[in-house]
Amino acid sequence: MKPSVKPQNPNFSSGPCSKRPGYDVNALSLETLGRSHRSSLGKAALGEACSKTAELLGLPEGYRVGVVPASDTGAVEMALWSMLGARPVDVVHWESFGSGWYSDITKQLKLDDARSITADYGQLPNLDDVNFDHDVVFTWNGTTSGVKVPDGDWIADDRTGLTICDATSAVFAMEMPWEKLDVVTFSWQKVLGGEGAHGMLILSPRAVERLENYTPAWPLPKIFRMTKGGKLIEGIFKGATINTPSMLCVADYLDALNWIESLGGVSAAIKKSEDNLAVVEAFVAENDWINFLAAEKATLSNTSICLTLDATADQVKAMVKLLDSEGVAYDIGAYRDAPDGLRLWGGATVEKADMEALMPWLAWAYQEVTA
Structure with a gap:
């Protein structure tokens, strides 16, 4: 028989995802609208987006959080273009987004020492094949396959390469072993039900060291540049964004973070x-x-x-x-x-x-x- 009770909220999309329960756009704090993102008010809101993210996630000392352009995709590309090439790279992929990173690494960056460790949809590759003397690029959760890594036990504590993790559908939904992750990216419109077009980039001290001591062989677009004069541009991770963000989206993100805090x-x-x-x-x-x-x-x-x-x-x-x-x-x-x-x-x-x-x-x- 046809059921009589429907979901109160029928939004089961995997991105953009459902807004939080009880969401009301009229409840957003909108004093930043119409103001420069470079104003003290704008920087404070963007800075809070970074600091509150770090606080709620329980990031280790020295990890930095920044708001960057172009959603999770932009955050991943910033990491790939800025950090790869110093070592061989293992790309662990088992669905479309991870495979996209492998394609960019081999066809756009044209790295000839990139190794594909892959599996079909529904499967996870053999993680024992990963060489942690290489840089390692992987998704924590395969958004298009429904397959995630079970934990971080497979990641070597004594790695010499960087771990670059696309975690857009995992952050705030799965346990993350932060000490084993050097670069983590996610976007607001996934687990938090936020708005699109902005990405979050988390860097470990090891990732910062790579940025400050390695210069890629290729030119970097302005929106990918995270260093100046061989030093990290710290402002990016304190609310001084590379390009102009939507302050309405920032207000929406802060609302989502407050909701996470209210849950416990x-x-x-x-x-x-x-x-x-x-x-x-x-x-x-x-x-x-x-x-x-x-x-x-x-x-x-x-x-x-x-x-x-x-x-x-x-x-x-x-x-x-x-x-x-x-x-x-x-x-x-x-x-x-x-x-x-x-x-x-x-x-x-x-x-x-x-x-x-x-x-x-x-x-x-x-x-x-x-x-």
């Missing part, structure tokens, strides 16, 4: 996300026509929950369209490069009750399109 911090946000995954796990266990794309439970993402169905590609598309037309779930089709299926966002801005309400609708829609 990052651990509470992680728990909310894990509870959402548990709902889907129970549903999959009860229905033999739906499965996780991730092959191993230890690698199962609690944010980008990717599912395969015993259905044709056209049937899956019809199911996605049907749930959209019913106002039950928006934007839940698999990523365009991924295998056919569903992708449900399970980050902390999604309420467990909404995930629970969605499950009977998945069963109904499947029966409708496959009958």
Whole structure:
């Protein structure tokens, strides 16, 4: 039978992701609008975005946080273009975004000592193959495959290369071993449900040392430059952004950080996300026509929950369209490069009750399109 209860919030998109529960744009602190981002007021707001991020994440002493252009993509590219080339690089990738970084490293930077350590969708590469005398580029969570690294135990404490981690769908949703990560990037529109176009770049002291002691062989665009006269431009990590940010988006991000703090911090946000995954796990266990794309439970993402169905590609598309037309779930089709299926966002801005309400609708829609 057709379910009678719909999710109160049908936004299950994997990016931009659902706004936080209770979000009200009228509650944002907007005194920065119409003011220069270089004013004391603007710098203070941007500085707070950096310092509060570091505080909530519990970053180690000496780690720096900066607001940078062009979302997570911009933050990753800044790191790749500014730091790679000093050592060989291992690129660990198992879905489209990680594969994109490998393509940029080999086709744009044209590094001939780049090694691909890869696996198909649903699988995780053999992490024992990584050489930590090399720089290492990887995603913590494969947003388009629903496969994450299970922990940071595979990362060598005595590494001589840098670890460069794209963590856009993991930060604020998964435990991160910060001491093992030299560069971490994420964007506001993922786990925090913020707005797009801005990225966050976290640097360890080892990453700063690389920036100050290595000059790439290629020219760097202005928005990638983090040093001047051989020294880190510290202002970037204190609120003096490279280019003009949206102060409305900054206000929105600060609202999201305040919400995380009100929950009880990052651990509470992680728990909310894990509870959402548990709902889907129970549903999959009860229905033999739906499965996780991730092959191993230890690698199962609690944010980008990717599912395969015993259905044709056209049937899956019809199911996605049907749930959209019913106002039950928006934007839940698999990523365009991924295998056919569903992708449900399970980050902390999604309420467990909404995930629970969605499950009977998945069963109904499947029966409708496959009958």
